[in-house]
Amino acid sequence: MRIAALCAALMISVVAAAQKPVSQKTINEFDSYVSKAMKEWDVPGLSIVVVKDGKILLKKGYGVRELGRQGAVDTQTLFSCASTTKAMTALVLGTLVDEGKLNWDDPVNKYIPELRLRDPYVTRELRVRDLLLHNTGVAGTDYFWDIADFTWEEMIQKLVHVEPSYSFRAGFEYQNTMYMIAGVVIERITGKKWNDVMTERLFKPLGMTSTVPDRVLTNSPNITKPHFAINGEIKIIGYDKSTRIGAAGGVWSNVDDMSKWILALLDSGKYEGGRLVKAASFRELFKPQTIAPHNDYPTFSILKPHWVTYGLGWYQIDYRGRMVNFHTGSLAGLTAIAGLLQDDRFGVYIFGNYDHAEVRHALMYKAFDHFVLGNDRDWNAEFKTLYTSLKQEHEKRVREFENDRVASTKTTLPLAEFEGEYVNEVYGITKVTVVGNSLRFDVNNGFLVAELPHWHYDTFYGAAGDHYKLSATFIVGVNGKVEKLNFDGLEFGKSQVTAKPSP
Structure with a gap:
């Protein structure tokens, strides 16, 4: 009895410690860190939400929506979720699993019989789960929207001509088009557009009233512009042309709404009034499904995770004895990152409006340490050094290419x-x-x-x-x-x- 009572007391003390309120001083320190780091990376605008134990610790906008203009970023400013959309698409598929309308391991041809891949075996064996895991062997096809405005029907028709880069389920190559196809599966099952299904099954239940599945569906003036460094100067650029692959990266939102998404993810999909998916489907989303490369993110060279896996729309690594579920989002001039320490009921989401501004990684790991793990490592300084070095290497390669120009040559033909x-x-x-x-x-x-x-x-x-x-x-x-x-x-x-x- 004494041992049982002692164990119970220890459990209570551990839970109490985990739920100990975070001081305002701790929050203010992190707020200052965000402001300083953002300036060091020259990010025009950024917004962030930090959640712990069901409560919002920090939700704030920094900087401006558009360089050279007065419009400040606030918690309602819309940014691109980009590839963090993938987790949302996966969860909506989970709602169909719950209703018995879909099985994760259903053949994709059951819903899209016109789909043909280069290898007939892969066409036959491709499962819905595979669409979410970047392991089909189909080489990257981002040129479908980089150099064309192909419809999803045209993309599906062209896939039969795409050479595989490795054998089926024998590797990992990031594949946005497969997520687009997952969106088509949703449409075929529901008889509704992916846009409408996302709104009905995710955004409305969570009260994400400003979130849209496509930028063109909002008329809010409180929306950021993308930024890019051109000849050493940060300039505004046009919006990315990737609306054809909405299920892979089309959602636009703000941190007011994303706080509701993060809160649900930290409570097994529950929200006030119900739950998004059943417990079994929720667990499936975060179950490691396939091995991912250790070089997918440069940050891994410093973090040195023992393992890297991919769930259904989530990268997964070990960090200081914890399992981290995270995903970045990147479109030209825009960034996002979502990070979860679910065992600690802690999550962070960060938007930015400067191309590949990797301050997002620094702030995510700093948040993990500052609010949960007690480490004082300066991730901003380390990642800034890392990415500055990578940028210099890239610039060196460009200079070498340009220096290798053979002067005074002529074309072979007129x-x-x-x-x-x-x-x-x-x-x-x-x-x-x-x-x-x-x-x-x-x-x-x-x-x-x-x-x-x-x-x-x-x-x-x-x-x-x-x-x-x-x-x-x-x-x-x-x-x-x-x-x-x-x-x-x-x-x-x-x-x-x-x-x-x-x-």
């Missing part, structure tokens, strides 16, 4: 010989025309247009859009005619137009 249509059954059509001493590349009827000057030999290189550079190299065959175009790593074959016979 510029007019490079004109024409270049076709790829996956990527679409690139039309090439001469503009002065440059070539104009029109990819998929104006979706991406770049006018590139001659670089050397049969390569053209220069600025494209407002924040990146592209190269295009032509391959001339043994017959002395242009056969192929390598456009920023994507290969197109020149269309050979057969002359009409004379009447």
Whole structure:
């Protein structure tokens, strides 16, 4: 009896310690850390929510929505959730599992019979679960929206032509298109648009009244602009063109609403008035499902996790004896990160409006340490050093490429010989025309247009859009005619137009 009583007392003391209120001083210290770190990374605007034991410790906006303007970021400012949307899509699939309308291991062809992959075996064996795990073997297909505005129907039709990068379930390569297909599964089962299902089954129950499944569905003026460093200067850029893959990264929200999402995730999917999914489905979301690479995030080189896995929309690592479920979100000029220490009922969500501003990682781990684990490590300083080094390495590679230019060379053929249509059954059509001493590349009827000057030999290189550079190299065959175009790593074959016979 004494031992039982002692154990009970110890358990009570442990729970009491875990639920000990966080002091305002502790919160203020973290608030100051956020402000300082944000400035060191030159992030124009950021918002954050920190949750512990069912209570919001900090929910705040920092900086501005748009550089050079007065509009301050607040807790209602809309940002892109980007790939943190994936966890939401997975949970909504879980609601269909609960209703008996779906099994995680149902064949995808049961719902999308028109889907065909390169390997007929993979087509037949592909399960709904596989759509969420980045392990199908299908190489990355982000060019579907980087260089085109393909519909989801067109993307599905093109997948049969995509070469696998590894055997089915034998590796890990990030695959947004598979999440898009998961959204189609939701639509086929419910008979409703993914946008509407997300709103009905997730946003409305949680009271996420400002959250939208697509940026174009909001008319709020309180919305951030994306930012990018161009020639050493931070500038506003246009919004990303990725609305076709909403289930992979389409949601826009603010920290007022995301606090409700994090609170539910820290309470097994429960919310005031019910629960989003049954306990079994909730556990399935966070069960390690596949091994993920140790080099997916540069931060792992410092964190040195013993294992890295992927659940249903969540990366998972060990950190100081805890299991961390987290996911980043990145679109051009916009960032997000969600991090959970579920055993400690602690979570953090961070938005940013500066391209790949990795202060998000620093703030997440600092929050874990500051509010839960008691470590005083300066993650901001360590990650800033890491990413500064990586940036310098990238800039060095660009300089080396540009320094390797062979001056005073000419193209193999007159510029007019490079004109024409270049076709790829996956990527679409690139039309090439001469503009002065440059070539104009029109990819998929104006979706991406770049006018590139001659670089050397049969390569053209220069600025494209407002924040990146592209190269295009032509391959001339043994017959002395242009056969192929390598456009920023994507290969197109020149269309050979057969002359009409004379009447």
